[in-house]
Amino acid sequence: MNKTIIQFEYKYWLLHPVTGLLFTVWIAVLFFTVHDVSNFLNERRKHTEELVKEQNERFVKHIPLMDSFATGKRTATVFWDDARNAYDIGYVYGRRYLIKKVLPLAPLSIGQSNLHHGINTINTSPDSWFMALKKAQKLSNPHNSIFGDFDVASAITLLLPLLIIAFNFSILSSEKEDGRLSILLAQGISVKTFLRSKIVFRYLVTTLLSWSTVVVAFFLLGFNFFSDMRGCIAFTSVLFLYSALWHLACMLVNLFRKSSDFNAGILFTAWIAWVLVIPAISTAVVSVVKPIPGKVKLIDEMRETLTDYDKKNSQILDQFYTDHPQFVIKDSSKMMPQFMYKYMIKYMNTLHTLTPLMNDYKGRAVEQSKAATYVSILSPAMLFQDVADEVSGHSQIQFLLFQQYADSVNLQCNNYFNPLSLANRYLTVEEFKKLPTPVYNISINDRKLAGLIMGLLAWLLLLAFLVTRRIKSYKFIQ
Amino acid sequence: MIKQIIKKEWLQIRRDKVSVILLTAVVLLLILSLFTSWNYFRWYSNLQQEVTANARHHWETQGEKNSHSAAHFGIYLFKPLSPLAIWDNGIDKHYGVSLYIEAHIRNQLQFKAIEDNPLLARWGELTPAAILLVLLPLLLIWLAGNSIVNDKIAGTFKLAVSQGVSAQKYVWGKAAALWCISSAIIFSTWLMGGLLSTLLSNQSFFGVKSLLLLIMYCLYNGIFIHLGLLVSNKAANRRSALVSLLAIWLVAVWLVPKITAHFSEERYPSPLTEVFLKKISDDVAVNGINGHGGKNEKMKKLEKDWATKYGVDSVQQLPINWLGVTLQADEDTNNLIYDKHYDTLYAGYNNQLLVHKTSSLLSPFMPARLFSMSLAGTDLKNSLHFYSATEAYRKKFIGILNNRLRDNSLYGGRDTGRVAFWKSLPAFHYRQSTLPERWKESSTTFLIVLIWLLVISWFLHISAKRTPLDK
Numbered sequence: 001m002n003k004t005i006i007q008f009e010y011k012y013w014l015l016h017p018v019t020g021l022l023f024t025v026w027i028a029v030l031f032f033t034v035h036d037v038s039n040f041l042n043e044r045r046k047h048t049e050e051l052v053k054e055q056n057e058r059f060v061k062h063i064p065l066m067d068s069f070a071t072g073k074r075t076a077t078v079f080w081d082d083a084r085n086a087y088d089i090g091y092v093y094g095r096r097y098l099i100k101k102v103l104p105l106a107p108l109s110i111g112q113s114n115l116h117h118g119i120n121t122i123n124t125s126p127d128s129w130f131m132a133l134k135k136a137q138k139l140s141n142p143h144n145s146i147f148g149d150f151d152v153a154s155a156i157t158l159l160l161p162l163l164i165i166a167f168n169f170s171i172l173s174s175e176k177e178d179g180r181l182s183i184l185l186a187q188g189i190s191v192k193t194f195l196r197s198k199i200v201f202r203y204l205v206t207t208l209l210s211w212s213t214v215v216v217a218f219f220l221l222g223f224n225f226f227s228d229m230r231g232c233i234a235f236t237s238v239l240f241l242y243s244a245l246w247h248l249a250c251m252l253v254n255l256f257r258k259s260s261d262f263n264a265g266i267l268f269t270a271w272i273a274w275v276l277v278i279p280a281i282s283t284a285v286v287s288v289v290k291p292i293p294g295k296v297k298l299i300d301e302m303r304e305t306l307t308d309y310d311k312k313n314s315q316i317l318d319q320f321y322t323d324h325p326q327f328v329i330k331d332s333s334k335m336m337p338q339f340m341y342k343y344m345i346k347y348m349n350t351l352h353t354l355t356p357l358m359n360d361y362k363g364r365a366v367e368q369s370k371a372a373t374y375v376s377i378l379s380p381a382m383l384f385q386d387v388a389d390e391v392s393g394h395s396q397i398q399f400l401l402f403q404q405y406a407d408s409v410n411l412q413c414n415n416y417f418n419p420l421s422l423a424n425r426y427l428t429v430e431e432f433k434k435l436p437t438p439v440y441n442i443s444i445n446d447r448k449l450a451g452l453i454m455g456l457l458a459w460l461l462l463l464a465f466l467v468t469r470r471i472k473s474y475k476f477i478q
Numbered sequence: 479m480i481k482q483i484i485k486k487e488w489l490q491i492r493r494d495k496v497s498v499i500l501l502t503a504v505v506l507l508l509i510l511s512l513f514t515s516w517n518y519f520r521w522y523s524n525l526q527q528e529v530t531a532n533a534r535h536h537w538e539t540q541g542e543k544n545s546h547s548a549a550h551f552g553i554y555l556f557k558p559l560s561p562l563a564i565w566d567n568g569i570d571k572h573y574g575v576s577l578y579i580e581a582h583i584r585n586q587l588q589f590k591a592i593e594d595n596p597l598l599a600r601w602g603e604l605t606p607a608a609i610l611l612v613l614l615p616l617l618l619i620w621l622a623g624n625s626i627v628n629d630k631i632a633g634t635f636k637l638a639v640s641q642g643v644s645a646q647k648y649v650w651g652k653a654a655a656l657w658c659i660s661s662a663i664i665f666s667t668w669l670m671g672g673l674l675s676t677l678l679s680n681q682s683f684f685g686v687k688s689l690l691l692l693i694m695y696c697l698y699n700g701i702f703i704h705l706g707l708l709v710s711n712k713a714a715n716r717r718s719a720l721v722s723l724l725a726i727w728l729v730a731v732w733l734v735p736k737i738t739a740h741f742s743e744e745r746y747p748s749p750l751t752e753v754f755l756k757k758i759s760d761d762v763a764v765n766g767i768n769g770h771g772g773k774n775e776k777m778k779k780l781e782k783d784w785a786t787k788y789g790v791d792s793v794q795q796l797p798i799n800w801l802g803v804t805l806q807a808d809e810d811t812n813n814l815i816y817d818k819h820y821d822t823l824y825a826g827y828n829n830q831l832l833v834h835k836t837s838s839l840l841s842p843f844m845p846a847r848l849f850s851m852s853l854a855g856t857d858l859k860n861s862l863h864f865y866s867a868t869e870a871y872r873k874k875f876i877g878i879l880n881n882r883l884r885d886n887s888l889y890g891g892r893d894t895g896r897v898a899f900w901k902s903l904p905a906f907h908y909r910q911s912t913l914p915e916r917w918k919e920s921s922t923t924f925l926i927v928l929i930w931l932l933v934i935s936w937f938l939h940i941s942a943k944r945t946p947l948d949k
Contacts (some may be wrong), residue, residue, distance in 0.1 A: 034836075036740070047750055088630065110601075115593050135588060140748045141827045142569035143834060143858055144739035145592075162728065170717065261716040265496060265620060268724055271614070277507065279601030280608075284514045286597055295589035296576055299554060300529040303536045310551070311541040365594070372597050385600065 004475050005197040016206060019167070026163055027213050034217035037107040040114075044137070045102060048119050052097055062093040065148075066429050076112060080340075084426035087340070088187045089228060089435075090124040090417025094427075095325045098409055098438045099123050104228040104265045104395035105235060107218065109153035111394025115140055118399075124417050126408055130358050131403040132365075134296070153388030156239065157381045158209060158275055161246045167202055168250035170260035171195065177260060178413045199251050200271070207243040211236060226279075226308055231391035234449050238387045241456045245380050248463040274398035278379040282372070290371040292364040298357070305353050314345060341422065348418045355411065356378040362404055369397040379454045387452045393442050394475055402440060479823045483643075483651025484658065487625065491659070501659075504609065504617050508667050511604040512564075516674045523678055526556045526575075538900045545879040545895045552580030555871070555906050557587075557864045560855030561683045564675040565668075565691065566607035568852040577865070579872040581879070582769070582808060587846060587865060599637025605852050606667050609697050611843060615702035617724040618700055625652050627719045649707055649942035650888045655674055656703040664695045670750050675734060686913055691853050694924055698846040699932050702727075704771060704934040710939050711901075734841035742833035744825045758819045762812050769801075769808025780807050787818020794889045802884025802893075809876055827858060838923065842930040845923035852920035855910055859919050871906050 013019055066084040068074045076082035083093075100118040117137050121128040140175055144187060148154065175181040220227040228231055249270060253263045376382035389395035420427070491497045533554040540551055557575040574587030592599040602608065626649065629635040638648055662883075668691070672683035706723055713719030749757075767776050781793050784803060795802040833849075838845040851857035887893040 023538075033550070043750070047753065051752075094606070115590070115599060135586065135751045136590070136593075137751055138748055139586070139751055139823060141572035141830045141858070142861070143827075144743050144832060145572045145599075146569055147735045147739040148600065148603075150736050151738050166721075169721075174717075196671070259716065261720040262496065264717070264720050264724060268616075276602075276612070277604075279597065280604040281510070283595065283601055283603050284510075284596040287595055292594055294525075294591065294594045296525060296529055297558065299576065299589065300532050303533065303554065306551075307536040307540055310543070311539065313541075315541070356741055368595070375597075384603070423645070 001252035001371070002197045004194065005194060006201050006407040009201045013167075013202065022163060022166060023209060026159070026210070029155050029159060029219045030152060030210065030213045033150060033155050034214065034221060036105050037151045038221045039222065040110065041102055041106055044113075044118065046098060048097070051119070052099075055097060058093060058095075062089075063155075063429060065430060065433065066427075067194070069426075070429060079424045082426060084432075086417055086420035086423075086425045087124075087142055087344070089352065089427055089432060090413065090421060091124070093415075093433065094435045095123040096437050096439055098406050100393070100399075101442055102445075103231065103391070103442060105231040106392045106394065107152065107221070107223055108214075108235060109392040109394055110149040110151045111153075111389040111392055112396045112399050113394040114140065114149070115258055116396075118402070120403075120410070121151070121343055121412050122406075122409050124414050124421075126350075129351055129407065129414075130354070131406045132358065132362065140151070142415050153183055153385055153392070156210065156388075157385050160206075160243060161271050161275070161381075162208060164195045164243065164246040164250060165264070165271065168199065168247060169253070169264040169267050171198055171202075171250060172254035173258065173260040173263055176257070191474050195251060195254070195471070199247050203244060203247045206247075207240055210243070211239055228391070230446070231444060234387055234453065235391050237453055238456055240382050241453070241460055242380060242384045245456065245460050245463060248303055248467055251372075252400060252463060252467050252470060255474055257474075259290050267473075275381045276380045279382055282375040282382065284380055286368060286372050286375055287288065290364070290368040292361065292368050295361075298361050301357055302354055305357065306350060308316055309346070309350060309353060344418055344421055351411070351414055355407075358407065362400060362407075365399060369400060372396070373452070376452070377458075380456055383459075385454050387449060387456075390444055390449055390452070393444070396459070397445070398442060399449075402442070403422065405440055480647065480651045480654060481647060482630065483638075487655035488659075490625075490628075491621060491655075493537065494624070497624075500617050500620055504613055505663065507604060507613060508606060508663065509670075510614070510830035511606050511609050512667065512670055513675065514603050514669070515564045515567065516678070518567070519559060520886045521823050522559055522575075527557055529554070529576075530556050534905060536895060537650035537903075540900060541733065542894050542896050545883045545893050545899075546581065546801070548613065548895055548900065549581035549876050549879045551807075552578055553875070553906075554578050555868050557861070558908060558910070559673045559944070561679045561681045562691065562854035563856050564678075564683070565605070565671050565688070566850045566854040567605055568607075569858060569861065570856050573858070577868045579868060579875060581805070581876050582812065584813070584820065584869060584872070585862065598623045604669055607847075607854075610664060611698065611846055611850070611925050613754070614660065614663060614699055615731060616727055617710075618656060618699055618702045619706040619727055620720070621659070622703050623651075623710050623713075623719045623723040624716060625656075625798055626707060626710040627713050627716050627788070631716070640772050645940060645945040649711065649938065649945075650897065653703055653707055653938070656706075657700060660699045660703060664692065664699065666696075668692045677728070680800070687853050687916065690917075690924070691850060692844060694717040694849050694853075694927055697927050698842060701842050701931050701934050703932070704779055704938045707784060708938045708941055709936065711945060712939070730841040733855065734824050734837055735843060735847070737856045738834055738837040738844065744832035745833060746829040748826065748830075749823070751856055756817060761815050761819065766812040766815050767804070767808045775813065776807075777804070786867060794820065796889060798884050799887040799891055799893065800889050802880050802882070802887075805875060805883065806880040808816075809873065809880065813873060813917075831848045831858065835923065835926075838902055845926040845930075849923040849927065852916055852923070857919075860911055860916070863915075864908060867908050871904075875903060881936050 062083065065074075069076065074083075079085050080087070098120045100117070106113075115136060117131060117134050120131050120134070170177075172181070172191070175184070185191070205349050215225045250263075250267060253266050258266075272300075373386060376386050386395065390398070491501070500921070512516035517798075533556070537551075537553045540548060555577045557570075557577075559570070563570060571591035574589050575591075575877075576586050577587050578864050592658050626635065629638075635648065638931070639645055668688065672688060705726065709723050709726070713722065755882065768775070780803070782802075784796060785791065785793060788796055790796055796803075834844055834848060838848075848857065882895065882899070883893045
């Protein structure tokens, strides 16, 4: 009997022009989103490669110059003019880039990648100290950003349920309204068998089509979907779970024996609740439960610290020059080097004074991000989105961890170069060549992934339980 | 007769459980959105006042230093919230609200609220505007979509017409009932939002701007009422009426805005920040002046001009500090380069916004959203209004510091500013855009909403006139 129902579904549902049209649009949307995110990633990758190439060329060109000073072919009258001086090397020539690698499944979700940087400059410049204060990567029009991103993850989170609802909102009710259900039941087919066969067939077709479209789009655009098996399994699992969940929701609503328009209304309400309302309420809840003062407050605190430091610095210098007038420089040609020393000392101290403040901010941001992950259990859409963000390497917490690492590498860089600069030290060519190139290995949090998948599974089990209960008590005539 | 139709419609809505649940849910969400908006408004207003006062305090108490070092220390400016932001906070959380002004560089607005909240960027938030623009239309199409088709199925429509009520009167009576519900919801939200905003802000929420907002929201929701009734009148059954209306809602308030945003970005791509800044620095290197001792033709001409002006042979002999002159020349020349690049950036944004406005032909959501943000003072134009005020202030501020350096020391000398001088610099006062300015920017969008309403109303009227009684 199952076979007959499936044959019927194949002929009258799958081959129906409307079904074909909707699937065609859906495939086009998925292709478009993969293509679009991969464009964004390629643009970023190209820019990163240009930066790295430019820096490598600068690095290589600097070696013969250093050599010429080391071998005495060139000489400098002041420390700053010697190409080997630690200050210039720390600031310009020894500059490195710390790059957050693009994961194989990155085209799945833009996540937070348009808000945070995936590359940080490692040098002694104060502009590079704290990644959280870096300007956004793209100068996007805010009128566009208020409407959110359009990537594979958001297409599946938001549009796949609508596609499922469109196909299944009247899967049983229309049979009843059109008078076919009574005929079917009279022929000995149980509602359970009928509904299960139909929904399983539709579920497999819709989900496999969605999954295979994403895989093919990846391959066509030069990304290997299977190169990160862990991410691939996680994404595939949540896609199948998420799709199953919406199919079960349609099944459950149909078992209440209401009219098709009522079913559509209820399913649409569930979509709005899970996709719009609950996430928006969660945003407000997380902000209240785990508040972070925000960057505006952070910058205010940083300025407070800087002003205090400036004032103390001025007072100490004043006192010093009053006590030792012989050190007051009157020759303007010597003023610049002295200014540079003062500048360096000031900034070294500032860096160490501000680091705890920044660490506190970053710590709280990580805490808030974790809270956001816990809250996502309230909505299957949020769970799905979180998994997609994580496997694509674009989740908030992955960026925050990258920022923490980048800041620590920059601190090490400053701790290495600044004392050398203050001591008027020169670097040898060998030391220059051995300057480390920092590498950041982005990690996917397995525990988080497992938790999110379990959350989705819990939703699915709950719906499966409700469907089982409802199907047992389903009576055609009441 | 219309009064009786309204009464009957209200009774029908009250009897329908799903309608009552949806109505209650929308009202509860509106209350929640008002609370969260009020909470943010209160938090940010306090923060803005605190950090603005602190920023000025930091400036004034920075200690003794060279006036150019002080120019590098700079000052932070923060955008104040418009009282109507409690209703619609627009792009405020997606665009920076603070600006760091300093010597040599024109910075951008920074520190977006969405960077501090991982959920905000992805899922958005509940604001009264979002609910009235997205969810209330959904409720209204649910109510309207069920309305006429139900009466036709139940035979009530035929009965009413047979008793002498014209089909048009019947349809417009139903529309009037839904207009009453919609307007009551919008007006209550407006009143509550206004009271909360007025309590928190020293500016009044109530005024022509908010009144225009109120009218526009009523007109916008009216479009969905008439659309719902139109589809309901045409539909063969409830299922097709509802599914068609849900599809229309989805396209109008969800797909069109997303696709428009995406298309405008594709058509007029925004630059990467670093690429944009590099273009400026390259341009400055070639066509600008380096106030810290750069040597190019422009600098040579400057030296010659000033030497001639004072009748001396070299700038070292000038009775002023040459560094002050070069730093100001750096500002005067490089500011033009910065302005040119920023104008190009904003021209790109304007082109994108033109795409948004053009998409108004596809959905009434777009003009309504643009009008709402514009009148609330939370759109890009208003942000740029604030930004241009800060830029004018920066030019004046840095100019004062450079002139002080120029006039208070000699070549190679040091000028030390003290607290009294830091205090003497003018504070930044921002005047928000006025109603005529906002209206000038947004009147077209208001007109488009009105046209949408008139066109749909006309279709509804014609459809009602042609309603066959045998169905």
